[in-house]
Amino acid sequence: MEESKHSLDFDVTEFFKIILDNYKTIIAISLLFTTLASLFSYTLVPKFQSTITVVSTQTTSDTSGLSSLASEITGISAQKGPNDTEIALLLLRTKGFLSSFVKKNGYLEILYPQKTNNPSDAKIFRDFADKFEISRGKGTIRIKFMDKDPQVASNMANSIVEEINFVMRQEAKDYAQKNLNYLIEESGKTKLTNLKKRLDFMYGEQVEKAMIAEVQKDYVFKVIEKAYPAEKRYYPIRTQIAGIGFSFGFILSIFSILLRKVFWDKN
Numbered sequence: 001m002e003e004s005k006h007s008l009d010f011d012v013t014e015f016f017k018i019i020l021d022n023y024k025t026i027i028a029i030s031l032l033f034t035t036l037a038s039l040f041s042y043t044l045v046p047k048f049q050s051t052i053t054v055v056s057t058q059t060t061s062d063t064s065g066l067s068s069l070a071s072e073i074t075g076i077s078a079q080k081g082p083n084d085t086e087i088a089l090l091l092l093r094t095k096g097f098l099s100s101f102v103k104k105n106g107y108l109e110i111l112y113p114q115k116t117n118n119p120s121d122a123k124i125f126r127d128f129a130d131k132f133e134i135s136r137g138k139g140t141i142r143i144k145f146m147d148k149d150p151q152v153a154s155n156m157a158n159s160i161v162e163e164i165n166f167v168m169r170q171e172a173k174d175y176a177q178k179n180l181n182y183l184i185e186e187s188g189k190t191k192l193t194n195l196k197k198r199l200d201f202m203y204g205e206q207v208e209k210a211m212i213a214e215v216q217k218d219y220v221f222k223v224i225e226k227a228y229p230a231e232k233r234y235y236p237i238r239t240q241i242a243g244i245g246f247s248f249g250f251i252l253s254i255f256s257i258l259l260r261k262v263f264w265d266k267n
Contacts, residue, residue, distance in 0.1 A: 022257045029253035030246050037245020041238040048150035049234035052157040054141050054221035056085040084172070088164050088220045089141070092134065095125040101163050102128055110152055132156070140224065150229035157227035168220045172213035179206045 019026065091097050099121035102108055111127060112119060119127075132145045143160065147153040183202055213219060 018257060018261055019254065022253075025257065026250065026253040029256075030249040033249025033252070034242050034246040037248075038238065038242045040245075041236050041241040044236045045148050046233040047146050047148055047235040048153050048230040048232075049144055049146045050150065050154035050157045050227035050230055051142050051144045052161055052223065052227040053225040054143070054161055054223050055139060056141070057216075057218055057220060057222050058084045084168060084220050088168050089134065091167065092143075092160070092164055093129070095121055097164075097167065098128050099124040101160060105156075105159050105163070107152075107156065110147075110149075132160070141221065145227070146234060150231075154227040154229045158223075161221050161223060162217075165217060165219045165221055169213045169216070172219065173210055176206050176210035176213065180210070 102111060102124050107128075108118075108124070111124065131147060132143060135142045135144070143157055145153045145156040145160075147156065183206065
């Protein structure tokens with residue numbers, strides 16, 4: 001059985017002898033795949049990435065006073081919610097916000113230059129979400145956009161921060177106004193002097209918050225470094241693609257030579 005069975009194992013000396021005897025073939029195949037990979041890399045559309053760096057202007061959700069008051073009046077304990085920064089980061093990944101952002105800022109024609117029919121919000125969300133990513137560092141947040149046009153990529157990065165600040169400002173103003181209405185209503189109901197003073201104090205706080213939301217453009221995110229058009233492409237990395245082609249060609253050439261050796265010995 002052992003004598004009739006053909007062994008596929010080669011010792012190290014025989015292996016290197018086969019490689020040296022066929023080094024020209026190995027080099028030729030490796031260079032062929034390197035060339036093909038390099039040519040393929042030139043068919044890929046270049047993409048450029050721009051990054052905007054921001055920091056949060058808020059650390060807590062500023063509703064503890066009203067929550068405490070509501071708990072006293074209703075007898076129901078209030079739970080602490082996420083701060084405005086966390087809400088803004090979640091909002092940046094929602095279908096409604098992204099589709100509205102694309103339409104409002106004129107990116108619909110850039111995203112679909114060949115299409116005449118208006119795509120659905122779900123499609124806009126899927127296609128546009130692939131263009132950017134959000135990363136968090138120590139105290140900083142980076143929003144990165146990628147596009148074939150470096151100017152468009154930088155414009156998108158800068159404008160999406162402006163848009164999220166605007167949306168959060170509007171929500172803060174609306175929320176403050178609801179709180180003011182609530183405080184006015186409760187102030188009219190109560191006859192307790194201490195509670196009325198507390199309501200008046202909280203009313204002043206809400207007026208201040210509404211004013212801040214009205215005038216502070218960097219409401220949630222303050223820009224540390226705005227995005228600029230990239231000078232070098234982010235993708236494709238042609239040397240990397242060429243290296244992959246060379247590695248594939250090298251492995252394939254050795255495998256084919258060893259396979260040919262096995263069949264020749266067998267025959």
